[in-house]
Amino acid sequence: MNNRKFFQQIRILDPLSGIDEVTNLFLDQGVITEIGDHNISDDGQIEVIDGTNLILAPALVDLYSRSGEPGYEERETLKSLMEASQDGGFSRLGILPNTNPVIDNPSMVTWIKEKTSHSNTKFYLWGGLTKDLEGVTIAELAQLAQAGVIGFTDNRPHHNLQLVRKLLEYAQPLNLPVALVPTNIQLRGNGVIRESSTSIRLGLVGNPEVAEAVGIASILEIVFLTKTPVHLMRISTARGVELIKQAKENNLPVTASVNWHHLLLNTETIASYNPNLRFEPPLGTEIDRLALIQSLKDNIIDAIAVDHTPYTYEEKTVAFAQTPTGAIGLELILPLLWENLVATGVLSPLELWRSLSVNPLKCLNQKPINLQIGQSAELVLFSPQQSWQVTSSQLKSLSSNTYWLDKEIKGKVVLIINN
Structure with missing residues (x-):
């Protein structure tokens, strides 16, 4: 997995600071180093992720x-x-x-x-x-x-x-x-x-x-x-x-x-x-x-x-x-x-x-996850528009006891980043 990621024009949610906005975010070696509308010089070692219709959040x-x-x-x-x-x-x-x-x-x-x-x-x-x-x-x-x-x-x-x-x-x-x-x-x-x-x-x-x-x-x-x-x-x-x-x-x-x-x-x-x-x-x-x-x-x-x-x-x-x-x-x-x-x-x-x-x-008496510059990334990338069918083969759980089995639902986690 590439350790340098540039999320371009992505919707960022941070309930701790009350932020809900579309902007850019740069991860370098699992650490949030930049948040804002500036661009990053691509040296060929950066994975650029188009944030259209995606959400990045804790x-x-x-x-x-x-x-x-x-x-x-x-x-x-x-x-x-x-x-x-x-x-x-x-x-x-x-x-x-x-x-x-x-x-x-x-x-x-x-x-x-x-x-x-x-x-x-x-x-x-x-x-x-x-x-x-x-x-x-x-x-x-x-x-x-x-x-x-x-x-x-x-x-x-x-x-x-x-x-x-x-x-x-x-x-x-x-x-x-x-x-x-x-x-x-x-x-x-x-x-x-x-x-x-x-x-x-x-x-x-x-x-x-x-x-x-x-x-x-x-x-x-x-x-x-x-x-x-x-x-x-x-x-x-x-x-x-x-x-x-x-x-x-x-x-x-x-x-x-x-x-x-x-x-x-x-x-x-x-x-x-x-x-x-x-x-x-x-x-x-x-x-x-x-x-x-x-x-x-x-x-x-x-x-x-x-x-x-x-x-x-x-x-x-x-x-x-x-x-x-x-x-x-x-x-x-x-x-x-x-x-x-x-x-x-x-x-x-x-x-x-x-x-x-x-x-x-x-x-749980634990510190909340922080989406701030300098923090290690503990983030989820979510696509609210992606549809998928809930089947036993699609689920990672060994069990499938759910009311939504064999139903189509909308919204899928694309990636989880945990440094």
Whole structure:
């Protein structure tokens, strides 16, 4: 790959500085050396890239996704996860502890770090809050922190609020993010779809909005008591947005994220009974969807999570209520959010990029990627007009459990540059 690149008249997005303009950018040995409308003398060693209809912006960052390896390599390996992340424009990705064995001890952290030491994607590892993620015994949090985890999560709701209090008290001095799933298990019951007239019409057990509201409210009260910062995962309801807004107005140390599917789809889509539409929490109503989008514009919900969850065809091809929750998304999120939210004027390009690059790093207590002269390049080149068909052979992921399988979508990552 040529180490000297001149991007000519390309649209540059930088949410950190608020820049959205067409100009030139020069990379020399992976470092941004020039930005502006001046030209570069071509000595024959420079790769000139015509920026017409292309976008150059900071690479994307995913807060949390699942790896199949170790334990479920038929779903995804660390290698295929890296390839899918690169194909989707992600230079950094958080791996949830739901592997087999789970990431709840330093040896697992070390093993994965060694396995991915030469990866083009920087993997952040989430350590389990409790042993085996069972929500019973607190894991070796201090040792996990020393081993290099990015934060702690069980990636599941906790029914024992006394344990949640202890977890936040124990985690506080470690100064690492604690990510919690805000759901009241008793109220959720066996619900597989958001409780509404649609759930009744489709004959599926409903998961009421109040299950998330009570889950959020309970966690916020414990945060008020302990003052430990938390990250609320997978917010899915308008009521949830209201509660987080109030918490931030009261200066509680809270950040939040939303699964990207909840920004594009609603409960009505489930009428097809497509198993790739089964999520936890489930897709919301149209009111929920619009509230979630507005919350990103208002900085109430901080980040959009890919929450990439691969499953094999056999695992997903069962009745809707029995299918495991989740879908893949690393290679689809940017084109689909751009096509459906940015191209339609619902979100600005900078609002989308802020939610997919700057704010995820803030939620992880990491410095945002900087698109400034003198900085090492960590960039993605995106073609919003390029159409392609989502097929198993086109995807780098080993799994293809997505609602958009065999559909044509618009928008493709052309190149990712990570120095």
